[in-house]
Amino acid sequence: MDKLTIRDFDPGRKRVFVRVDFNVPVEDGKVVDDSRIRASLPTIRALLRGGAMLVLASHLGRPNGKVVDSFRLRPVAERLGALLRVPVRVTGDALGLGTQDAVARLKPGQVLLLENLRFHAAEEANDPGFAKTLASYADVYVNDAFGTAHRAHASTVGITQYLPAYAGLLMEREIKMLSTLMESPERPFAAVIGGAKVSGKITVLDELMKRVDTFCIGGGMANTFLVGKGHTVGKSLLEKDRVEDAKRILAAAEERGVQFLLPTDVVVAKEVTRGAEHKVVPAHKIPNSWSVVDIGPQTTAAFQAALEPARTIFWNGPLGVFEVPTFGDGTRAIARFLARKADEGATVVVGGGDSVAAVQQLGLTEKMSHISTGGGASLEFLEGRELPGIAALLDRDSGRQGHAEERTAEPASATSAGEGARP
């Protein structure tokens, strides 16, 4: 990776501002899924072991520049504290004298979490004054919030004007895994793409077209392709204005010799709701008043056969309306199949909010080679776009490297802190 990481500076006795992605679901004051908090632990632990004083910052939800009590970070601080087994204080506000004071009193090995950054509109506006204040809390900046790297906000981009900026370990891993897909995937390389709409994924499909050997297309987006091939799709989700794009993509696959699998059979339902009447039909005989809600068993088998030889697989987007368990067979079957492939040594990367949720529901997260924590960010990365939050970090081989201090493979241990120092 061409970005400097936390391995490239000594955090000992330094105040380190870490932008994390703690945008987790909270219900009744409790964190209901702490995977994003857990994902940031390697970086936090490494910095604490190295004797840093940590100022953590994140957004939660969309409070749109106002204080919204249900988006306060206190439940997150509690969960993080429990995981780290260190008390984590959360400030009342990201700004203000109280916060400055709390930052000033930090000691090596201690962790302070700033209140939700998006309580200030200045965060999303990438306001320089706000960024400068955040920067004033620390000596060094670390970005571990890959999920927000596609946004140029004060805490992801603005702050790097004022502090030397390094990648955290999660950020590093995300960049490494996604770069492998882009630059040097072991072949055969296959992409399983589903989800609701083609529209948001056309650029990704075009980019992947240059790289993959096989596409397996399911979910609502497959309907637009089926129509592109001359089928009808009844009442199913269809993007009429994308049929031409679908045709173009089909033609490109043909021309490049990329295997392009569409459903040959589908599950259709009278209504897209739990308990609705449903049946399996051939993809060229979708009845008029029914909706496609899942891939059929023949399609699942065909996808698995096509994916069997793959050494690298990228999956984005569920293959059916998996939120309704009856319509989740295809998604679950493919998730289990991909977990087995990963177990056998293939590189399996899953990206996208809903696909990741499907994998989590099945308890298969640990099985996959990599689960991207950033839905939108991972897709933008695979579109070949430069993510502003990554671009802003120090390059390994450039003039800006002057910011970097001495390199230590293992951050040096500080005397007064670190996990080892705790009773």
Ligand code: ADP
């Ligand atoms: P991801 O978050 O993994 O990128 P998307 O957001 O693109 O995935 O799509 C997820 C949504 O697609 C899910 O809510 C799912 O219900 C929906 N979906 C999947 N298949 C269909 C279908 N056949 N018809 C309508 N919606 C579908």
Ligand code: MG
């Ligand atoms: Mg989604």
